[in-house]
Amino acid sequence: xxxxxxxxxxxxxxxxxxxxxxxxxxxxxxxxxxxxxxxxxxxxxxxxxxxxxxxxxxxxxxxxxxxxxxxxxxxxxxxxxxxxxxxxxxxxxxxxxxxxxxxxxxxxxxxxxxxxxxxxxxxxxxxxxxxxxxxxxxxxxxxxxxxxxxxxxxxxxxxxxxxxxxxxxxxxxxxxxxxxxxxxxxxxxxxxxxxxxxxxx
Amino acid sequence: xxxxxxxxxxxxxxxxxxxxxxxxxxxxxxxxxxxxxxxxxxxxxxxxxxxxxxxxxxxxxxxxxxxxxxxxxxxxxxxxxxxxxxxxxxxxxxxxxxxxxxxxxxxxxxxxxxxxxxxx
Numbered sequence: 001x002x003x004x005x006x007x008x009x010x011x012x013x014x015x016x017x018x019x020x021x022x023x024x025x026x027x028x029x030x031x032x033x034x035x036x037x038x039x040x041x042x043x044x045x046x047x048x049x050x051x052x053x054x055x056x057x058x059x060x061x062x063x064x065x066x067x068x069x070x071x072x073x074x075x076x077x078x079x080x081x082x083x084x085x086x087x088x089x090x091x092x093x094x095x096x097x098x099x100x101x102x103x104x105x106x107x108x109x110x111x112x113x114x115x116x117x118x119x120x121x122x123x124x125x126x127x128x129x130x131x132x133x134x135x136x137x138x139x140x141x142x143x144x145x146x147x148x149x150x151x152x153x154x155x156x157x158x159x160x161x162x163x164x165x166x167x168x169x170x171x172x173x174x175x176x177x178x179x180x181x182x183x184x185x186x187x188x189x190x191x192x193x194x195x196x197x198x199x200x201x
Numbered sequence: 202x203x204x205x206x207x208x209x210x211x212x213x214x215x216x217x218x219x220x221x222x223x224x225x226x227x228x229x230x231x232x233x234x235x236x237x238x239x240x241x242x243x244x245x246x247x248x249x250x251x252x253x254x255x256x257x258x259x260x261x262x263x264x265x266x267x268x269x270x271x272x273x274x275x276x277x278x279x280x281x282x283x284x285x286x287x288x289x290x291x292x293x294x295x296x297x298x299x300x301x302x303x304x305x306x307x308x309x310x311x312x313x314x315x316x317x318x319x320x321x
Contacts, residue, residue, distance in 0.1 A: 120284035
């Protein structure tokens with residue numbers, strides 16, 4: 001994979017786009033959780049080595065649930081919503097009390113759908129801002145150590161030694177003890193397309 | 202007697218949520234399809250008055266399913282309920298024959314209002 005030509009200015013622009021996109025995703029989540037107040041960190045956009053990403057999620061061996069979609073069409077991106085197992089359970093129980101969390105097929109379905117709606121909200125916002133048609137895949141879920149999930153999600157597109165642009169935020173619902181991360185991994189062509197559309201060289 | 206509805210969504214949780222909203226509002230859910238292909242088949246076998254249709258699904262997406270159902274029945278009353286809300290695809294769904302397009306997350310009132318407007 002070709003090393004990314006990216007500078008601070010471009011990273012700032014990605015952060016700004018992400019702020020709006022993530023804002024939409026968090027708004028959707030709040031609406032699904034009965035207007036629960038959810039705080040969101042200022043997004044980060046940086047060049048990272050893929051193998052270092054699990055550390056950013058709390059450690060490669062931390063068991064987590066990850067729901068992700070891929071977008072194709074105008075730009076190829078992977079969008080991933082990751083939560084700890086406790087947060088997953090709290091989210092599931094907020095929506096459907098009485099389920100056995102991730103041990104319940106319906107619980108898994110709840111998480112898939114929440115992740116689906118959030119990642120699509122991000123995509124819808126990005127589409128609106130850029131005019132690109134971004135066609136989402138049906139969502140996938142993985143419950144595993146974060147290192148394993150990152151490997152699986154990225155496996156087809158690049159190798160772990162690659163340096164990639166990672167756009168990220170962390171969200172928290174204090175009341176319901178739900179905390180998670182949203183990660184965006186655009187591929188190089190997606191970044192070039194977006195910057196070209198915005199008139200940035 | 203309530204109007205008969207076919208629900209289409211690839212997520213069990215969303216099918217359950219829609220069923221609850223619809224039954225609470227006097228509709229009869231006569232079938233649940235998990236993808237566009239099932240929706241097209243069930244439209245014939247179950248003959249609903251109304252259909253809710255997701256867009257992003259495996260095997261056959263909602264736009265394709267809408268086209269095929271409209272081919273079978275030009276009077277079919279389909280409303281889209283999808284997480285995907287980009288303008289180009291909304292327009293394509295409506296041009297293919299959908300009568301309304303609701304973006305998730307939705308308020309239950311919005312679904313009921315859309316169905317009532319379509320003649321349910």
